[in-house]
Structures are given as structure tokens and as C-alpha cells.
Amino acid sequence: MNLKCSISSAVLLMIGTLAHAVDPLPVSKEFWKDPAFVSSFNGSYRINARIEPSLSGEERALLVKVQEEMKKGNRVNALKILQASDLTKESPALMFNVGNIQFELGKLEEAIEIFKAALKEYPSFRRAHRNLALCYVREDDYEKALPPILEAVSLGDQDGTTMGLLGYCYLQQEKYASALQAYRSALLTQPDVVDWKMGAAQCLGELNQMEEAEKLILEVTESKPDHVAYQLLLSDIQYRMGKMDASMAGLEWLRRKGLLPANSLISLGNMYVAQGDLRLAGELYQEVSKRIQPESYQAFLKAAEQVLHRQHWELAEMMLGLTKGWQLKGNDIQILSKRMTAILAVQKGEDRAKTLLDEILRMNPNDGEALLLMGTWYQSRKEYELAALQYERAAKLPEYAKRAYLNHGRMLVDQKRFEPALPLLRRAAEGETNANLAKYIKAVENLVSAN
Incomplete structure (x- = not known):
């Protein structure tokens, strides 16, 4: 029996893409300081009588005092003036200004409640809907942000900030075509906002419009080469375009600057394995093991699983040796580690293989x-x-059925039990286009006929 062949067929192929998957980018910290956002947000202090409550003379007088404090940059005093007035308790317009200042001061929970109160009094208050959504986005709660953003848009808001944040919400829901449309609308009025370009690039990548995605990201990375998230997205897009060398070069550049995260360092190691450079891959895996955090344990073990699938036994054994002392929490990751150790033990013919497999099967x-x-x-x-x-x-x-039929059938062939092997092999081949398997089955059929 060819033991290596049997082990290979018993290892689950779970490679997927070798590049590190890039999650949807959050709204960047730089966005909240971007001149386009600041201008858009400051504009929300202005009154638009068509879509918001009107102001009484007393309310206007109070807002003049507030604006004087705002001009001085004294938002705390401005907030105190508003909160001390009895007018604010009944006025959605004044409530809205309270919310704005609380947002700027980072008091997001208070801002959310006051914006909701303003909307209860005046449901079509467009800017209150938009700024309520801004609070949720600031808290990374895109699910709650979406309804007020859509309400603002339905009330006529086509501001770049609103449309860009609508794109973020859709991106989080994996509605890539809708998100792309929103980002493109945002870029019409805010063409230099990096967040909108990168969001559009992610959507284009998910929609397999790789060349346009790459061009957009390159526009950004040329001016922001040290921004890790943008470089990782570029590397991912280039990998998916088949530009392996360019993808690896970007990751190597970040690595040499000490900016490459652990999971991406693992992905770079995976790429070296795919190219057959086991020495460099081994160096990378050793490097990452020295600074790995528990949240990256599974990615490292998955990389070791890929190495095992390719039957690079020595590298796999070295990688598993690096995991000694790790506190693996959770059945899935413990089973994964035990299974790989068992594969190596089976390959070496060690008795401990059965003990490890018994432990796994007790767990599952x-x-x-x-x-x-x-x-x-x-x-x-x-x-x-x-x-x-x-x-x-x-x-x-x-x-696992097809692999089980194949292994079982091959075992029977090794025993020269060709006739009972044949139906198992045929079941393994159902729906497959594997030419080698077809030839193997044909050879077994000939043996059955000969006997």
C-alpha cells in the first residue's frame, strides 16, 4: 500500500485562497478629521427650513449665544447654555444642536438619545436622521446606522458623507453592488476622500472587477504607502488577479518595515509554500511564532494543515513543534492540532497515532x-x-463520503478483491472528471473481467 497516497487522500483540503482574507475596512480614524467630513458636519449646524422645524425668536436668540461660544471653540460652555434652557426640552431644533455638540465631545450615547428625542418630536428632521446614523457609525454599529441613513436619503440627502456611510453599511451586509453605487455617488462630491475610494475598491474586488479595484487602491497607496490596511487590500486584490509576485512584494515590504500583522505574515508563508520555497516559508513561520497572539493560533494551524496536505513532512513537523506550550481553547482548534499530530504519527508509523485519533473521536x-x-x-x-x-x-x-469510498475501494484492490472494490470506486467517481481516477477504475474493471 502507498501510505503517503492514503494519508494525502485523508487530509481535508481547506486551502481556499492563500492570501489573507481582508475584512471590510472600518471608517478610518483619519476620516473624522477629513476636511470633507468636517465641512459636511459643520454644515449641519445651519438651518434648512424645508426639512426641519422652524425656530421661534427665543430659540434664535439662544442659538446666537451658543454660536458665540462655538466660535471661541468652547463647546462645553455652549452645551451648558443649551442644557440649562427650558426651551431645549420642547424644541427639536435645540435638541439637535445639543446632540451635535455631544457628538463632537465624544458623548455618543447621550447624542444618540437626544437625536432620537428630536426625531420623536419632528420625524422628518433630515439632519437629525443623518447625524444619528453618524453616531452609530462612530460606534461601528452599521446595522443600527443603516435605517436613519436611508431615511435621510429618502428625505433628499445626497451629501458625500451620507452616501459614503451608506456605502459602508451596505458593504458590511455584503451588498456589494449597492455599496459601490453609494460610494460612487459619494465620490462625485467628495472625490478626494480616501475612505470612499477604498470602500469602492473593496466592492469592485468582490464583484470581480479587479483591474479597476487595483487602480483605485494604487491611487491611494502611492500617497499613503505606510497604511497597512490599504497595502493588505492591494496585496489581496493582486493575489486574486494572479499577480503573485506583486502581492508577495507588497507583503514583504510591510514585513521589512515591521508593519506586517501576524495573520498576514502567515499568509506570506503560505505563498512561499505554494511556490516551493520551504526554507523562506519556515523562516516566516518561526518569525510569526515568536510574536503570535492567541487569536492567530487557528490561522497558524491552518497553515500547518496546508503544509501537511502538500506532504512537506519536515516543515509541518517543525511548525507543530512551534505550537508546543500554546493554550488552545475550544474543541475545534484542539481537534485540529491533534489531527495534524496524528497525521504525522501515521506517516511515521508511530503507535501514538491511534491514541491521538481515539482522543479526537471521543471529542467528536x-x-x-x-x-x-x-x-x-x-x-x-x-x-x-x-x-x-x-x-x-x-x-x-x-x-467525506467520496473519499471514504475511494480509500475503501483502494484497500480492497490492494487485497486483490477487485469485484467488491469496483462499486465503491464508482461511487467515489460520481460527478467527478478526474482522468486518473477514471483510468484507475478502468484498470480494475479489466481485472474483474480477466478473473
Whole structure:
């Protein structure tokens, strides 16, 4: 029996993309200081009589006092003046100004409540809807931000800030076409806002419009080369375009400047593995292990799993050695670690392999990977009945059925039991276009006919 072949077929391929997946970028800290946003927000202090409550003479007089304090930059005093007045309790316009100042002072919870109070009094108050949404965005709560943003848009708000934040909300919901449309609207009036360009680039990438996405990101990264999130997004887009060298160069540049996060360092190692440069990959994995945090343990173990799938046994063993002493929390990650250790043990023919697989199956009796490996283990010991039992158990799990039929069928062929092997191999081949498997089955059919 070809033990390496059996182990390879028993290892679950979970590579996906080798590049580190980039989550939707949050609104950057720089955005809140961007002149376009500041101008847009400060404009919300102005009155628009068509879509907001009118002001009495007393209210106007109070706002004159508030504006005098605002001109001095004394927002705390301005807030005190508003909150001390009985007029504010009944006036949605004054409530709105209280909310604005609280927002600027970072008192987001208070701002949210006062904006809601203003809207209760005056439901079509467009700027209150928009600024309520701004509070939620500032708290990274895009789900709550979306309804008031949509309400502001329905009331006629086409401001670049509003449309850009609408894009962010849609991006978080993976509504990429809608998000892209919103970002493009935002860029019409705020063409230099980096957040809108990067958001549009992410949408374009998700919509497989890679060339346009790359151009947009390059516009930004040329002026902001040290911005890690933007470089990572560029690397991800270039990887997906098949520009492996460019993608790796961007990650290497960040690495040499000490800016590459652990998960992206792991991804760079994965790319070196894909290119066959195991020495550099090993150096990267050793580097990341020295500063890895618990939240990156799973990504590291997934990388080791990829190395095992490619049968780079020495590198895989080195990587698993680096994980010794880690406190792995949660069944899934513990099972993953034990399974990989078991794969190496099976490959070496070590007795501890069965002990490890028994532990995994106690934790999860339906772990298909462990069942296939246990079958391989028994098969290597020529305990064919026990091996067949493991393959039969794995075949009941839809995700592992084809591999179980294939392993079982191959085992029977090794035993020269060609006739019972044939239906198992045929089931493994159902819906497949694997030419090598088809040739293998044809050879077994010929052997059955010959006998």
C-alpha cells in the first residue's frame, strides 16, 4: 500500500485562497478629521427650513449665544447654555444642536438619545436622521446606522458623507453592488476622500472587477504607502488577479518595515509554500511564532494543515513543534492540532497515532478526518476489517463520503478483491472528471473481467 497516497487522500483540503482574507475596512480614524467630513458636519449646524422645524425668536436668540461660544471653540460652555434652557426640552431644533455638540465631545450615547428625542418630536428632521446614523457609525454599529441613513436619503440627502456611510453599511451586509453605487455617488462630491475610494475598491474586488479595484487602491497607496490596511487590500486584490509576485512584494515590504500583522505574515508563508520555497516559508513561520497572539493560533494551524496536505513532512513537523506550550481553547482548534499530530504519527508509523485519533473521536465521534485517518492506520497494520469499519462510518458523512469510498475501494484492490472494490470506486467517481481516477477504475474493471 502507498501510505503517503492514503494519508494525502485523508487530509481535508481547506486551502481556499492563500492570501489573507481582508475584512471590510472600518471608517478610518483619519476620516473624522477629513476636511470633507468636517465641512459636511459643520454644515449641519445651519438651518434648512424645508426639512426641519422652524425656530421661534427665543430659540434664535439662544442659538446666537451658543454660536458665540462655538466660535471661541468652547463647546462645553455652549452645551451648558443649551442644557440649562427650558426651551431645549420642547424644541427639536435645540435638541439637535445639543446632540451635535455631544457628538463632537465624544458623548455618543447621550447624542444618540437626544437625536432620537428630536426625531420623536419632528420625524422628518433630515439632519437629525443623518447625524444619528453618524453616531452609530462612530460606534461601528452599521446595522443600527443603516435605517436613519436611508431615511435621510429618502428625505433628499445626497451629501458625500451620507452616501459614503451608506456605502459602508451596505458593504458590511455584503451588498456589494449597492455599496459601490453609494460610494460612487459619494465620490462625485467628495472625490478626494480616501475612505470612499477604498470602500469602492473593496466592492469592485468582490464583484470581480479587479483591474479597476487595483487602480483605485494604487491611487491611494502611492500617497499613503505606510497604511497597512490599504497595502493588505492591494496585496489581496493582486493575489486574486494572479499577480503573485506583486502581492508577495507588497507583503514583504510591510514585513521589512515591521508593519506586517501576524495573520498576514502567515499568509506570506503560505505563498512561499505554494511556490516551493520551504526554507523562506519556515523562516516566516518561526518569525510569526515568536510574536503570535492567541487569536492567530487557528490561522497558524491552518497553515500547518496546508503544509501537511502538500506532504512537506519536515516543515509541518517543525511548525507543530512551534505550537508546543500554546493554550488552545475550544474543541475545534484542539481537534485540529491533534489531527495534524496524528497525521504525522501515521506517516511515521508511530503507535501514538491511534491514541491521538481515539482522543479526537471521543471529542467528536463524527469527525470525518479522524475516521479516514483511523482507517488508514488500521490498513497500514493489515487490520482490514477494522479499517473497513472506519471507512463505512466516514461514508455516512456526506462531506467525506467520496473519499471514504475511494480509500475503501483502494484497500480492497490492494487485497486483490477487485469485484467488491469496483462499486465503491464508482461511487467515489460520481460527478467527478478526474482522468486518473477514471483510468484507475478502468484498470480494475479489466481485472474483474480477466478473473
